[in-house]
Amino acid sequence: MVDKKVRHILGLSGGKDSTALALYLKDKIPEIEYFFCDTHKELPETYAYLKKIEILLGKKIKILEAKRGFDHWLAIKKGFLPSPRKRWCTEQLKISPIERFVGKDEAVSYIALRADEDRVGYISTKPNIKPVFPFMNDGLIKKDIFKIIKESGIGIPEYYSWRSRSGCFFCFFQRKIEWVKLSEIHPDLFEEAVKYEQEHKDGRRYFWNEDESLLDLAARKEHIIADYEKSMMQKKRNLPNRPLYEVLETVLEDESDDFCFVCHL
Numbered sequence: 001m002v003d004k005k006v007r008h009i010l011g012l013s014g015g016k017d018s019t020a021l022a023l024y025l026k027d028k029i030p031e032i033e034y035f036f037c038d039t040h041k042e043l044p045e046t047y048a049y050l051k052k053i054e055i056l057l058g059k060k061i062k063i064l065e066a067k068r069g070f071d072h073w074l075a076i077k078k079g080f081l082p083s084p085r086k087r088w089c090t091e092q093l094k095i096s097p098i099e100r101f102v103g104k105d106e107a108v109s110y111i112a113l114r115a116d117e118d119r120v121g122y123i124s125t126k127p128n129i130k131p132v133f134p135f136m137n138d139g140l141i142k143k144d145i146f147k148i149i150k151e152s153g154i155g156i157p158e159y160y161s162w163r164s165r166s167g168c169f170f171c172f173f174q175r176k177i178e179w180v181k182l183s184e185i186h187p188d189l190f191e192e193a194v195k196y197e198q199e200h201k202d203g204r205r206y207f208w209n210e211d212e213s214l215l216d217l218a219a220r221k222e223h224i225i226a227d228y229e230k231s232m233m234q235k236k237r238n239l240p241n242r243p244l245y246e247v248l249e250t251v252l253e254d255e256s257d258d259f260c261f262v263c264h265l
């Protein structure tokens, strides 16, 4: 009897941790298959970063769900927009595509959770997909991840100057300052996010940000920016000699550490 081949898979999100894991495992597990679940609503910086990762890895990243993005599923859900409590987007756009990609094959899925994180990553309920956590197993923490990224020469994703996570541009896990920055850096995407709030078809009052509409948030952006700058100043004093993106990440983590365990690694 021939042994069933075990596949090795690693999902890239366009974020630093999954990128660092791909680099960390590149020579250790050369047969690894890389994939990216495309919601069709990612930031342009994410798509650009994925292209850079492909070059560095010397391998194609398989794009999952290329034909059926967020709007397709929103129509199927009859205009019911997702939220932290009703997160159908993660299920339909991230988890199901991975499980379809693997099918009935035996697979080892490498997950980029670090040893200094107290979180649970995506663990498939499918018995044929075995999760493995190399950073946790080898004791790698945030500073090691930044080191891997730096030494590879790829640099951190461009959105790190204003946002600490990959994922959809309208992700409801964004912090207020990230919405403000989206409105300044990508006004077209901010406008699209506003349209979803105003034009969704299920009859509910809906705000991505739960407690206020994006237009209300934008109207008081000076106040949000002032709070953010104050926090940055304080953190810079507490974390001298650290790059700005590290300080920013700490400030954003202080504001809220809610995140999607599938989309934001």
Ligand code: SF4
Binding pocket: 039, 082, 087, 089, 090, 093, 094, 166, 167, 168, 170, 171, 172, 173, 260, 263
């Ligand atoms: S990034 Fe946010 S909005 Fe997009 S699929 Fe993930 S949880 Fe949903």
